Amino acid sequence: MVESEAAETGLDSYAGFLAEYPKTGPGTRGGDMLRRYWHPLCLSNDLKDLPYPVRMLGEDLVAFRTAEGKVGLLGARCPHRCASLEYGQIVAKGIQCSYHGWTFDRTGHCTAMPLEPANTPLKAEVKQPWYPTHEWGGFVWCYMGLDKQNPPPLPKLDLLARTDGKVTLQRGIILPGPEGTPVVVEPVDIRNYNYLAFLENFVDMGHIYALHMILPPNLPEDLRPYCDLSVDTDWHRTQHRAIETDWGIKAVVVHNTANPEVKFVNTFSVAMPIYYRFSGLGARQADFCDDRRESGGVIRIIDDKHFELIRVSLVREGNYRGRAGSFYGKSAPGTPQTMAMRGALPPKPYDRRKYPAWEGNIVLEDLVIQESQGPIPPRESEHLATSDAGVALLRRVWRQSIANVANGLPPKTIVTDNAGVFDVDTFKGFAKASDIELGPRNMPSSRDGRGLIRDDAGRLVFA
Ligand code: FES
Numbered sequence: 071m072v073e074s075e076a077a078e079t080g081l082d083s084y085a086g087f088l089a090e091y092p093k094t095g096p097g098t099r100g101g102d103m104l105r106r107y108w109h110p111l112c113l114s115n116d117l118k119d120l121p122y123p124v125r126m127l128g129e130d131l132v133a134f135r136t137a138e139g140k141v142g143l144l145g146a147r148c149p150h151r152c153a154s155l156e157y158g159q160i161v162a163k164g165i166q167c168s169y170h171g172w173t174f175d176r177t178g179h180c181t182a183m184p185l186e187p188a189n190t191p192l193k194a195e196v197k198q199p200w201y202p203t204h205e206w207g208g209f210v211w212c213y214m215g216l217d218k219q220n221p222p223p224l225p226k227l228d229l230l231a232r233t234d235g236k237v238t239l240q241r242g243i244i245l246p247g248p249e250g251t252p253v254v255v256e257p258v259d260i261r262n263y264n265y266l267a268f269l270e271n272f273v274d275m276g277h278i279y280a281l282h283m284i285l286p287p288n289l290p291e292d293l294r295p296y297c298d299l300s301v302d303t304d305w306h307r308t309q310h311r312a313i314e315t316d317w318g319i320k321a322v323v324v325h326n327t328a329n330p331e332v333k334f335v336n337t338f339s340v341a342m343p344i345y346y347r348f349s350g351l352g353a354r355q356a357d358f359c360d361d362r363r364e365s366g367g368v369i370r371i372i373d374d375k376h377f378e379l380i381r382v383s384l385v386r387e388g389n390y391r392g393r394a395g396s397f398y399g400k401s402a403p404g405t406p407q408t409m410a411m412r413g414a415l416p417p418k419p420y421d422r423r424k425y426p427a428w429e430g431n432i433v434l435e436d437l438v439i440q441e442s443q444g445p446i447p448p449r450e451s452e453h454l455a456t457s458d459a460g461v462a463l464l465r466r467v468w469r470q471s472i473a474n475v476a477n478g479l480p481p482k483t484i485v486t487d488n489a490g491v492f493d494v495d496t497f498k499g500f501a502k503a504s505d506i507e508l509g510p511r512n513m514p515s516s517r518d519g520r521g522l523i524r525d526d527a528g529r530l531v532f533a
C-alpha cells in the first residue's frame with residue numbers, strides 16, 4: 071500500500087508513528103502524551119536553599135523550596151529580559167530574579183517589580199510558566215499537563231510505598247570494583263540517548279541471554295539444594311510472551327525444569343511511561359535465594375536525547391537467612407563463554423571504541439549497546455524479528471496512547487488502589503506449572519508470594 075504524503079506525517083502510518091514516538095517536547099504528539107502523567111523531577115533532598123535548574127521534557131525549568139518548605143517549579147527564563155532564575159533569590163513565597171528584582175510566586179504570578187511604578191499594569195500581564203509539584207516517596211514529582219489547577223492524583227509507585235522491607239534509592243552508576251567492593255563510577259546516571267531505547271531494552275527478554283550471557287548462578291553451598299539448576303535456558307524451548315496490562319507491559323519468560331510440575335518464571339514490567347520493575351538481581355536466582363529483592367526504577371525524561379535513571383530497590387524480609395553476596399554474580403568462573411571472564415581481560419591498546427573492555431557488567435553492557443543505537447535510533451531501517459515481541463508491544467501501547475491523546479482521549483490508565491498505590495507486579499522464581507496461565511492477571515505475583523520459597527524451617531514450599 072502506498073501511503074500518501076499527508077499520512078506519512080500523521081500517526082496513521084508506521085513511519086508517521088516512528089517520527090512521533092521518541093518526541094518529548096511541548097507541542098509534539100509524543101510530548102503531549104507524556105505530559106498526561108506525573109514525572110520524577112528530582113529527589114526531595116536536592117532542594118535545599120538554592121534554586122535548582124532542571125531540564126524536563128525539553129523545557130528548561132527552575133525548582134526551589136521556599137522558606138515555608140513548599141516546592142515551586144517555574145520556567146527558567148525571566149520574562150523581563152531573559153536572565154535565568156537559577157541565579158534568582160528564594161523569597162518567602164516564591165523566587166526573585168536577581169537582575170531587576172521581578173518576583174514570581176509558585177503559580178507564576180508576578181508579585182513584585184521593584185523598579186516599576188507601583189500601579190504598573192505590567193505586573194498583572196506578565197505570567198511565568200509554572201507546573202504543579204508533589205513531594206512523596208523521596209522524590210519531587212511534577213505534572214506538566216494542561217490542567218495545572220487540577221492535576222490527576224499522583225500514583226504512588228508500589229516499590230516506594232511498600233513497607234515489607236528496606237527501600238533504597240540509588241542515583242548514579244555503581245559497578246563492582248576490586249574484590250567486588252561497589253564503586254560509584256558516575257554520581258548521576260544521565261544517558262545521552264532517547265529514553266525509549268532503555269524501555270525497549272527492558273522488555274527485550276532475549277538480550278538477557280545473547281548480550282549478558284547469564285548462566286546458572288554460582289550459588290552459595292547452602293542454597294544449592296533449593297535452586298533448581300535444571301532450568302532449561304534453550305531459547306527455542308522457553309515460552310516467551312509480551313502481555314499488555316492495564317498500565318503497560320509485562321515481558322515474561324517461562325523456562326522448563328527437569329520437573330514438569332515446576333517452571334521457572336521471570337517477569338519484567340514497564341508501566342506507562344517512566345516506571346520499570348523486576349524481581350531479584352541477575353536472571354536465574356529465584357526470589358527465595360535473593361533476599362526477596364524487588365527492584366526497578368524511574369526514568370527522568372530530560373529531552374529527546376537525554377534521560378536520567380534513578381534506581382529503586384526493596385530488600386524484603388526474606389525467607390533466606392543465609393550468606394548473601396557473590397551469588398549475584400554471573401556465571402561460574404572458568405566457564406569460557408562467561409562475561410565475567412571476558413570482562414576480566416585487560417583492554418587492548420588498539421581498541422578504538424568509546425568503551426573498551428566493556429563486557430562483563432550488566433549495567434555497562436546495557437548502556438553501551440543502547441548508546442550505540444544512536445541518540446534517536448533510525449528505526450525505519452530496522453528489521454524486527456520474532457524476539458522483538460516485547461518491543462513491538464511497547465510500541466503498540468505507546469502508539470495507542472499517543473493517538474488517544476491526539477484525539478482528546480486519555481492515554482493508558484494508571485489504576486491505583488484506595489490508598490493511591492500503583493501496584494506493578496513482577497515475579498522471578500519457581501512456580502507451579504498449574505498456576506501459570508499467561509495473561510494480564512494470572513501470572514505469579516511477587517506481592518502475594520505465589521512461588522516457590524523457603525519457609526521458616528528452611529523447607530522449600532509454594533507460598
Ligand atoms: S531579567 Fe529578570 S528582572 Fe530583569
Ligand SMILES: [Fe+2]
Pocket residue numbers: 271277278282432436
Ligand atoms: Fe540488559
